Amino acid sequence: MNVLLIGSGGREHAMAAKLAQSPLLDTLFCAPGNAGIANVAKCVTLDIADHGAVIQFCDDNDISLVVVGPEAPLVAGIVDALDAANIAAFGPSAAAAQLEGSKGFTKDLCAEFNIPTAAYQRFNNAPKAKRYAREMGAPIVIKADGLAAGKGVVVATSIEEALDAIDDCFEGAFGDAGFEVVIEAFLEGEEASLFAFCDGQTALLMGTAQDHKQVGEGDTGPNTGGMGAFSPAAILDQEMIDEVMGNIIVPTLAGMHSRGTPFRGILFAGLMMTKDGPQLIEYNVRYGDPETQVILPRLKSDLLELMIASVESSLLEVEAEWSDETALAVVLASKGYPGAYEKGTEIHDLEKAEAANIEIFHAGTAMKDGKLTAIGGRVLNFTAMGSSVTEAQTAAYDAIEKIDWPNGFCRSDIGWRAVAREKE
């Protein structure tokens, strides 16, 4: 069968690499893709926001399945449009994608179906929001309701910071996304993520991971899309996984089903491991980036078969098999990221880093005049496999040493908490 993958990041390169291994695959297309994806798929230019153009492309190229990487097209209803044209798509409908598209929607669902999450209230004006923030006291968390590219959350350590964050939202710092605000209690603990493929009724565990969102060593400085990750999540043992599946994922699926908006696709639960057990911080309705770059290299099963089972509501009949090894990914970004950075710098010697236990996933790369060029903030992901987080970490950094990209930087401590625990 022919498959169209939508996206251009490290996540999509990891998905493309795995899909390309499937015996069920004839041709893999990717829109728009990047220089790394071009090695495993046919990259095409296509206006993803133009659903008619995507449908036309699928008809012209005999596409049997569309796989959507990022959240924006899902929230915009690309799966609904494809469905209406009888083209199978892996991902949720716009109604189900509200689990990521509106934080208030998800909090209300949690309240209705008893899913453990921080206490909260929703607001549509600043004075009421400020009164509530003052009553609750700091630390407190202020969230723009809608999609804000990961920037709409402020964990305020003082009331002044909370009040400023409320003003920012209602004054339009996040556009429409901020005209409704969720204020919630601060949860204390270590974070982890759990991923499940869903077919409307059944959920299949598709990996756990921990990531590093902040740009600076020791998890300091501004937030980014993610500077590195490792899988499995060291702090999620089997008992915890069962608890998350039973108390969070399954009731979410049941709730969405009972509301007439069943969830299909990838449910990505951001979790806080508190002293009272795992609590849901937020949902995303797609794989994580860079979490995918550490989860899929550990998958031994056919990814395409699992995606088809999600679409055809037969997840009960399939299993996912995993490697026992740990995978750790370090993100290389252009100097300046997540602020302003230079575009068009050349990357050399990537082939010198190649090894059996290393996979290099591209994000913001393009070939220009035959030269590998950085065109984005996050540019490359070095994923290493090892028997422990420590071993994978050492292998990833050894590989990065071998390439030549003066305008790139990475964090030097990805996995530090887990590495410290392994030393104990």
Ligand code: AMP
């Ligand atoms: P979100 O976009 O909702 O995942 O939030 C971004 C980050 O803010 C999370 O990964 C957490 O580090 C932090 N965060 C969000 N909600 C809370 C909360 N209730 N308590 C503590 N930290 C939070």
Ligand code: GLY
């Ligand atoms: N790494 C977090 C995300 O993909 O949203």
